[in-house]
Amino acid sequence: MPNVYRLIAQDLLRHHPGRTAVGLLGLAASIGFGLAAPMALATVIDSMSGRGPAARPVLVLALVLAGALAGSALASRASADRASATTARHRGAAFTAALRRPPYDAGFPDGELLARCSSDAETPARIANIVLGSAVTSVGGLVAFVLLCTIDWRSAVVVAAELAVSWFVVRAFLRGSAEPEAGYRAARGALADLLVDAHRGARTIAALGTHDRELRRVLAPLADLRAAGRLSWRAQRDVGWRMGLLDPLLNAVVLAVAGLSAVAGRLGPGSVLAVLLYSQLTLMVLEQVDSLAAGVRALAGTRRLAELLAAPPPDPGGTARLPSGPGRLTFDRVRLDGRGGDVSCTIPAGAHVAVVGPSGSGKSRLVALVGRHADPDAGRVLLDGHDLRTVPADDVRAAVAYAFEEPNLFGATLGAAIAAGSDLRDEDVMRAARLARADAFVRRLPAGYDTPPGDAPLSGGERQRLGLARAFAQPARVLVLDDATSSLDTATAAEVAHAVRDAWHGRTTLVVTHRAATAAAADLVLWLDAGRVRGYAPHRALWSAPGYRALFGAVEHDPVPQGSAA
Structure with a gap:
């Protein structure tokens, strides 16, 4: 205590x-x-x-x-x-x-x-x-x-x-x-958490017509509040x-x-x-x-x-500077979340790798290790031969750019949100938006790139494209897309995939995905299951495994066109 x-x-x-x-x-x-x-x-x-x-x-x-x-x-x-x-x-x-x-x-x-x-x-x-x-x-x-x-x-x-x-x-x-009083404050915290959760899912609640049930769920801690009071x-x-x-x-x-x-x-x-x-x-x-x-x-x-x-601050890392490099990643006997297995593999510099696996397999946890948003329970993660724990965390963050499934847009304007605090020129911000297929809908807004994020009526897919633009704008050597195209339609996702190839040509990319087409377009696929590597090969080489096909809901037939990239 x-x-x-x-x-x-x-x-x-x-x-x-x-x-x-x-x-x-x-x-x-x-x-x-x-x-x-x-x-x-x-x-x-x-x-x-x-x-x-x-x-x-x-x-x-x-x-x-x-x-x-x-x-x-x-x-x-x-x-x-x-x-x-x-x-x-x-x-x-x-x-x-x-x-x-x-x-x-x-x-x-x-x-x-x-x-x-x-x-x-x-x-x-x-x-x-x-x-x-x-x-x-x-x-x-x-x-x-x-x-x-x-x-x-x-x-x-x-x-x-x-x-x-x-x-x-x-x-x-x-x-x-x-x-x-301790019970009262604990119940009040639980009530606040349920209220925040319900507010985030307000559209889903309205669409499902479950308002009364959600109201009962959110107000459930009131009984504890009343008893403590x-x-x-x-x-x-x-x-x-x-x-x-x-x-x-x-x-x-x-x-x-x-x-x-x-x-x-x-x-x-x-x-x-x-x-x-x-x-x-x-x-x-x-x-x-x-x-x-x-x-x-x-x-x-x-x-x-x-x-x-009193919670311990994150480890700031060592003092050895991270020199420039091509972006080769090595997972050396990395253990995720105390699981029994580990992950050992090397991602070549400049390779585009899809990370797939069932829910809870450790995909997001693994890609979080690359930017030191988390540390492994055991093992090492190396970038261009350097253990990430031996270099300052700021060096790691500068070398790895992220785009997430639900990006938060910080900044006074959409342009500032894409720049993410960096000293970028307007043309660099617009170039990143074009690569992410976001420039067109941003320009249609009354204030364009000067529109405050809260005033912009953005769909989930548009927010994801702005998150991608923010990642593209960073001068990093590794790009991590953590399910960052899940809200995009198939055509837009294909366009973004080509944009990633163009914008990140020669630089390493990790893409957490649930789409067979995205996995097929990658150079390699890292297949995780319960915190272990179940397969690490091109998509076409893994497709023969029934368990791999089941990840994409296709067990009996092969949905990948014959001309798809390996």
Whole structure:
């Protein structure tokens, strides 16, 4: 379990020491002047009873109250500044950790990541403010108790007795608050993940007419939310009525004890009022119950945030630079996802290789290793004879370009999305779009290449062609198409295949595909099954195997034209 307490301490002491110091100063001033207020008020009352001049005590009381107000304002401002800065820093760190997670490794679902980067990122700042406020308030309560003892020790005994009784009530409450809050946040994360999943499939849900069933599925975590919320409210209800009975009972007992002291001549009118006020200031510790409960609830969110931040960063690789080369790939006894077998083969430089296999065979995992989007459980991946783990990850990413089945278009415009942050000229962007057969439909848009991606009504196939254009625009030596033409019709897919040949002539290409025609057009086919190489040869040489033909849904007949490329 990540050390959340160290995380909170670093927020207070390392990252925001100035704001913490100012906040402590404001809290100390507020509590200090608040402790002086009962004595100042008692002096005013005594002076009004004919025991001395009233002007000066009233002025002192006014200054004390003004000082308490100023200290409170200073503490509130420092607290707000520290909270906003802390939340911004944790939210940035959470987003960075989320983006750095290996995309092919198991991790947090999308909804969980959203919850941890948003609401959970606010909890450390909340706890830090509660810690500071409770600490200063507790010290102030202790000082108030000492002052109460100097005025009337009998009343102090009564206050001490209530504190002892209240402690057991509060302790049970805080213990019972942690578990329901953890369950509540877990259920909320599950709800967010289901909602994100349903939003992605909104068109499919509408087409199938399964709205009601999906609504029940998405809202299923509400039962856990409701149960956790009821447990939390029940705990607050129990402590509320108990503390609600104790507080007026204490006031009545303290007033009775102070009144008896006044009748006996031990206390004057001002001192009686001071006893009541100092008893209330002493019991400010009990008024922190709500804050402490909020801190316990926030602690569950901080633990979830710390889990995300504590995830190990991806291996940055070695320091040896990756020299230029033709693009020869070697898989040396590579094991995928802890499977029993391994993959050993060499892809010649400049070869176009189709990667095929049934669902779950490890195709996407294997091609992810080429760009170090994931690392093998065992074995090595070599590019032009260099182990990819021995060179910086940035060198690997610059040498390998990817296009995916569902490309995300980042950037302010479609042109920027194709350039993908690179310093490319407009003509280079348009050339890549032409090669991917995307230039024509982009030019038909009102703003052309300046159209924001969110404003462009793109089909799945058009998005894939833009993803291909982005890959074509990169000056890499290896191109990986991870099912990147699945949404294209047969004619467009054939055009794109020819474009890949033209644009990537002499450079290595790996194509994850489910199409027999794409496999037939490749130089070689790498046939995977359960993380092992079942075949590595030209398409026509593998076609005689029934298991290979079954991959393309053709067992009884050969759909490949006689003139297809081997």
